[in-house]
Amino acid sequence: MILDKVDDEAAFRGALREWLAEIMQADEARLPPKNAKQFNTNQLWWMAERNKVGLGTPHWPKEYGGSDLSLRGQVIIAEEVTRARAPSLGQFTISLNHIPATLMKWGTEEQKKKYLPPVSQGTIWCQGFSEPNAGSDLASVRTRAVRDGDHYVVNGQKIWSSYSMYAKHCILLTRTDPDAPKHKGISFFLMDMDTPGVEVRPLRQANGLDKFGEIFLTDVRIPVENMVGPENEGWAVAQTTLSSERGINSFERHERVRYLMEDFYAASLQSDAAWLKDTAMQREFMQLFAEVQGCRRLMRKLLRATIEKSPIAAQVTPHVKMINTDLRAQVGDFLTRASGPEAQGIVAGFDELSTDPMFTYLTALGGRIAGGSNEIMRNIIAERILQMPKG
Amino acid sequence: MSEDTLEEDLMALSEGIDSALAEMCEARIVHTYFDGGNELDETLWQCAAELGWLGIGLPEEYDGLGLGAPGLDLLFRALGSFMAPGAFIPTLSAAQWLAESAAPEVCQTLLPEVVAGACTFAVPLVPGTAPLQLEGSGLSGRPPLMLGSRSATTAIVAIEQAGKPGYAIVPLAAATASFTPTEIWDSTRMAGKYEFSGASPLAVVDDADGAATACLRRWLALATAADCVGGARAITFKTVDYLKERSQFGRSLASLQALKHRIAGLLTRVIQDEALLDQAVASLAGSEPSADMWMNMAKASAGDMFAAVAEDCVQLHGGVGFTWEFDCHIYLKRALFNREIAASSSVLRDLAASQFALSARSGASTAELAL
Numbered sequence: 141m142i143l144d145k146v147d148d149e150a151a152f153r154g155a156l157r158e159w160l161a162e163i164m165q166a167d168e169a170r171l172p173p174k175n176a177k178q179f180n181t182n183q184l185w186w187m188a189e190r191n192k193v194g195l196g197t198p199h200w201p202k203e204y205g206g207s208d209l210s211l212r213g214q215v216i217i218a219e220e221v222t223r224a225r226a227p228s229l230g231q232f233t234i235s236l237n238h239i240p241a242t243l244m245k246w247g248t249e250e251q252k253k254k255y256l257p258p259v260s261q262g263t264i265w266c267q268g269f270s271e272p273n274a275g276s277d278l279a280s281v282r283t284r285a286v287r288d289g290d291h292y293v294v295n296g297q298k299i300w301s302s303y304s305m306y307a308k309h310c311i312l313l314t315r316t317d318p319d320a321p322k323h324k325g326i327s328f329f330l331m332d333m334d335t336p337g338v339e340v341r342p343l344r345q346a347n348g349l350d351k352f353g354e355i356f357l358t359d360v361r362i363p364v365e366n367m368v369g370p371e372n373e374g375w376a377v378a379q380t381t382l383s384s385e386r387g388i389n390s391f392e393r394h395e396r397v398r399y400l401m402e403d404f405y406a407a408s409l410q411s412d413a414a415w416l417k418d419t420a421m422q423r424e425f426m427q428l429f430a431e432v433q434g435c436r437r438l439m440r441k442l443l444r445a446t447i448e449k450s451p452i453a454a455q456v457t458p459h460v461k462m463i464n465t466d467l468r469a470q471v472g473d474f475l476t477r478a479s480g481p482e483a484q485g486i487v488a489g490f491d492e493l494s495t496d497p498m499f500t501y502l503t504a505l506g507g508r509i510a511g512g513s514n515e516i517m518r519n520i521i522a523e524r525i526l527q528m529p530k531g
Numbered sequence: 532m533s534e535d536t537l538e539e540d541l542m543a544l545s546e547g548i549d550s551a552l553a554e555m556c557e558a559r560i561v562h563t564y565f566d567g568g569n570e571l572d573e574t575l576w577q578c579a580a581e582l583g584w585l586g587i588g589l590p591e592e593y594d595g596l597g598l599g600a601p602g603l604d605l606l607f608r609a610l611g612s613f614m615a616p617g618a619f620i621p622t623l624s625a626a627q628w629l630a631e632s633a634a635p636e637v638c639q640t641l642l643p644e645v646v647a648g649a650c651t652f653a654v655p656l657v658p659g660t661a662p663l664q665l666e667g668s669g670l671s672g673r674p675p676l677m678l679g680s681r682s683a684t685t686a687i688v689a690i691e692q693a694g695k696p697g698y699a700i701v702p703l704a705a706a707t708a709s710f711t712p713t714e715i716w717d718s719t720r721m722a723g724k725y726e727f728s729g730a731s732p733l734a735v736v737d738d739a740d741g742a743a744t745a746c747l748r749r750w751l752a753l754a755t756a757a758d759c760v761g762g763a764r765a766i767t768f769k770t771v772d773y774l775k776e777r778s779q780f781g782r783s784l785a786s787l788q789a790l791k792h793r794i795a796g797l798l799t800r801v802i803q804d805e806a807l808l809d810q811a812v813a814s815l816a817g818s819e820p821s822a823d824m825w826m827n828m829a830k831a832s833a834g835d836m837f838a839a840v841a842e843d844c845v846q847l848h849g850g851v852g853f854t855w856e857f858d859c860h861i862y863l864k865r866a867l868f869n870r871e872i873a874a875s876s877s878v879l880r881d882l883a884a885s886q887f888a889l890s891a892r893s894g895a896s897t898a899e900l901a902l
Contacts, residue, residue, distance in 0.1 A: 219902075402891070406891060409891060419881065422881070423881065426883045430810075430828035430829070437806045437809055437900065438806045440900065441806075462795075522794055523791070526771050528775065529775075531786045531787060
């Protein structure tokens with residue numbers, strides 16, 4: 141098993157590389173997905189392959205189907221996966237990060253036993269947090285849950301729920317006490333997506349994919365035992381969910397930017413691309429490449445701080461979020477211009493390994509908005525790090 | 532020296548440097564120096580010699596502390612942060628250059644003197660340009676603007692000898708070298724023009740392969756880039772303090788979101804360039820082949836960043852930011868002067884682009900990072 145070698149870095153990397161070299165020969169790995177549906181199938185294949193070698197949920201506690209893999213071990217996996225240009229587990233972001241973080245702290249033993257082990261078998265979770273009128277101001281959620289015997293009856297609408305059309309379960313924020321101050325009347329539920337009254341409509345994004353869904357909830361009955369944490373204390377539970385360790389996700393995403401740029405440059409050399417003779421473009425490429433490298437260092441610093449539980453982590457996080465999402469957009473824009481009119485044609489490959497510059501660019505614009513918009517990051521930097529007074 | 536010990540040594544040193552500079556280079560004292568009212572450069576130089584700063588990067592065999600690039604990085608970030616005056620950039624860069632490029636006996640003569648504070652250098656602002664002819668009668672002529680002061684004891688001068696490029700290490704004697712200081716906008720630094728008339732070099736360093744030029748540029752770039760990130764961080768935090776102090780329309784300026792977002796953006800840029808400089812310093816300390824590429828990029832980026840940040844801090848201060856009394860203009864002038872040191876940002880990026888192309892063509896990556 142690959143994970144047996146985790147204590148010897150060289151051997152661990154060697155085993156990962158060997159496995160990746162083999163798996164990357166598969167059709168699913170070689171042929172980029174052309175649409176969201178194919179992406180979904182590819183993701184299920186990728187999770188199954190990872191699970192075969194114990195890399196489905198390696199960072200989870202052993203008793204819930206994991207291997208207690210350290211953050212350091214996860215970093216090595218992310219490095220090798222990206223080096224091999226292998227897929228991400230993007231469709232399982234909520235399943236792999238938010239669910240364990242939330243249930244470990246707040247879940248009952250029954251909830252943990254029921255929901256954690258199936259994730260490595262490919263169970264997709266989605267997040268029902270944002271609403272049309274509760275985006276950056278998440279605490280103003282209005283989706284209503286009313287107790288009725290041993291159930292809650294839920295009515296409302298959720299939005300920006302990634303992969304909700306494929307999800308089996310949803311983590312749901314609802315308002316249970318409309319008269320309490322907005323942070324005090326929220327409850328947190330685990331909802332089965334096949335419950336009557338749940339309807340998902342895909343939302344098409346600017347990059348052509350429909351990974352987001354809108355979830356419409358009409359008289360949806362959720363059993364009381366599916367509540368996480370006490371009634372009306374869902375806001376605290378949601379804070380745990382949102383602060384779950386996702387550093388490794390952005391780390392992995394940013395590692396890919398390095399390879400994107402190096403591969404683009406190598407392809408440009410091969411084709412003797414015109415931009416290589418343009419001094420201004422070359423300078424711009426170097427500046428971006430240098431900034432990407434700086435950001436990769438920052439990511440490592442952040443992960444080290446997380447491992448050491450250093451307070452530096454909280455200081456660096458909002459900067460890293462801004463820097464890496466801005467850089468991805470800037471790199472996408474650069475690749476689009478450097479590719480000239482060719483880049484206006486759709487090339488295909490609708491996933492994180494896509495080499496379509498416009499797709500890269502358009503996808504990156506979402507990064508600046510998601511996960512706390514970069515404007516919210518600026519507020520956090522100013523108010524929490526620099527202690528500037530609230531307006 | 533193991534990495535952990537190095538880190539501990541640097542941490543301990545950093546606190547000492549910061550507290551000494553906080554006392555000696557308190558802003559009022561720097562302003563008075565800026566206007567010619569004290570001799571801060573000389574007192575600071577003596578203090579630097581006593582505390583061992585002048586040998587921070589040099590090998591122990593020359594009385595240095597042996598901390599190399601990471602040590603210099605730390606010192607120059609602090610000097611930049613406190614707007615420290617003095618010939619630190621030319622002298623410490625030249626000393627590192629000598630240690631790598633000159634014969635051991637030359638190093639043995641000069642470097643312990645540097646550490647003791649008795650030898651200071653004048654160096655080309657931009658290495659590798661406009662060489663003087665070195666002939667049997669010695670060195671004569673006027674090289675382009677040099678970094679250095681009236682009290683410099685030794686000059687590094689780009690030369691050509693029998694058609695071959697190199698550098699002359701020239702003791703500055705009144706009879707054969709006259710110095711005319713240039714009044715520069717950034718009065719915390721010193722620069723000027725030399726006229727040599729038959730000066731005899733102590734030694735000559737060959738530069739047929741350009742390695743000596745690259746080496747001098749590398750150390751100037753490191754010192755300057757570190758000064759830039761240190762300065763940019765300091766003026767950003769001073770601007771935050773000012774915004775917290777200042778009220779208009781009955782509210783603190785620091786509570787205005789437009790200004791908060793500007794400040795957050797500035798700090799993010801500073802952090803980005805600090806990380807890029809970390810990359811350059813680590814690759815230099817690890818003697819990686821890509822070290823010069825990263826250093827060229829770090830200096831280009833930090834120079835442009837510092838100028839932009841300092842300029843915005845003038846604006847964020849409002850009217851007082853435009854006055855001679857506040858710190859903004861000193862940081863801004865240091866930034867603009869820094870931008871010229873080692874080479875312009877465009878030249879540095881072009882150099883880096885060729886270095887990148889070379890390794891890409893050979894199939895090597897310049898971006899490998901340890902965990």
